[in-house]
Amino acid sequence: MIYSQISQYYNKWSSGNKYYVASGKFYIEEALKHNSTIVELGVGTGRIAREILKKSMNKVIGVDNCEEMLKQTEKQIKKEYADRLMLLKQDFRELKLPFKCEYIYMPFRTFGHLENNEDRTRTLKAVKKNLLSGGVFIFDHYVLDQGWAQKVSNEQVLMYEDSDIRITDEYSFDFNNKKMHCIVRCNDVIFESFEFYWFDVKSIFKIIKEVGFKVKNLYGDFNRSEYTNKSVNQIWVLEN
Numbered sequence: 001m002i003y004s005q006i007s008q009y010y011n012k013w014s015s016g017n018k019y020y021v022a023s024g025k026f027y028i029e030e031a032l033k034h035n036s037t038i039v040e041l042g043v044g045t046g047r048i049a050r051e052i053l054k055k056s057m058n059k060v061i062g063v064d065n066c067e068e069m070l071k072q073t074e075k076q077i078k079k080e081y082a083d084r085l086m087l088l089k090q091d092f093r094e095l096k097l098p099f100k101c102e103y104i105y106m107p108f109r110t111f112g113h114l115e116n117n118e119d120r121t122r123t124l125k126a127v128k129k130n131l132l133s134g135g136v137f138i139f140d141h142y143v144l145d146q147g148w149a150q151k152v153s154n155e156q157v158l159m160y161e162d163s164d165i166r167i168t169d170e171y172s173f174d175f176n177n178k179k180m181h182c183i184v185r186c187n188d189v190i191f192e193s194f195e196f197y198w199f200d201v202k203s204i205f206k207i208i209k210e211v212g213f214k215v216k217n218l219y220g221d222f223n224r225s226e227y228t229n230k231s232v233n234q235i236w237v238l239e240n
């Protein structure tokens with residue numbers, strides 16, 4: 001299972017991503033607009049859920065299919081917020097919440113783990129089924145920067161370094177199939193090796209419409225600027 005081995009270093013590793021802080025800030029602000037039980041799909045180590053629990057009285061349901069990531073959330077925040085945090089080990093393509101909710105969000109490119117349009121459709125349908133009427137679903141992804149991709153292709157990109165650990169990513173791109181392979185190394189030992197996928201705005205918009213969501217907003221950045229053909233992010237705010 002992807003993330004099993006890197007789970008202990010997940011926060012350090014992903015802090016090397018340029019949008020780590022901005023994405024967290026955005027999802028925390030969005031969550032604070034709600035006053036109910038909200039749901040994070042791909043909750044990971046709970047880095048965003050923790051801040052939401054700290055800053056609001058919301059209850060959070062965190063869904064993830066990786067046991068080790070959920071264990072990190074248990075270790076890092078569950079005790080502190082036992083009465084307001086529920087963790088579910090589930091594949092979000094088959095999401096089944098105990099009750100329908102008004103707000104579901106999937107932060108930080110997690111949608112990029114979905115391999116093809118069939119899985120993207122399945123996931124959006126599952127989310128829709130678990131949302132109250134009028135409820136909101138937000139997810140984000142990047143828009144691939146081909147120049148950047150060509151520059152870093154097959155190089156070791158430094159993600160994090162301290163006196164104990166050095167974490168690097170190595171990407172190889174299959175531009176035709178909108179897919180990349182990522183190898184994560186900790187102190188030169190391979191910890192993770194997985195495929196990751198991207199898509200263009202037009203193709204995902206088609207699926208969103210087919211599934212029956214309304215598009216409330218499409219942002220081009222976590223500062224909520226409108227999406228343009230120069231944007232490097234696509235942040236979809238959908239309404240059921």
Ligand SMILES: C[S@@+](CC[C@H](N)C(=O)[O-])C[C@H]1O[C@@H](n2cnc3c(N)ncnc32)[C@H](O)[C@@H]1O
Pocket residue numbers: 002003014041042043044045046047048063064065066069090091092093106107108109110113
């Ligand atoms: C990029 S991390 C995001 C973690 C966290 N939301 C954050 O912002 O730091 C993606 C998370 O999604 C989980 N994940 C990926 N595919 C999944 C699936 N099909 N069902 C449930 N969780 C999944 C992974 O295990 C991982 O914890």
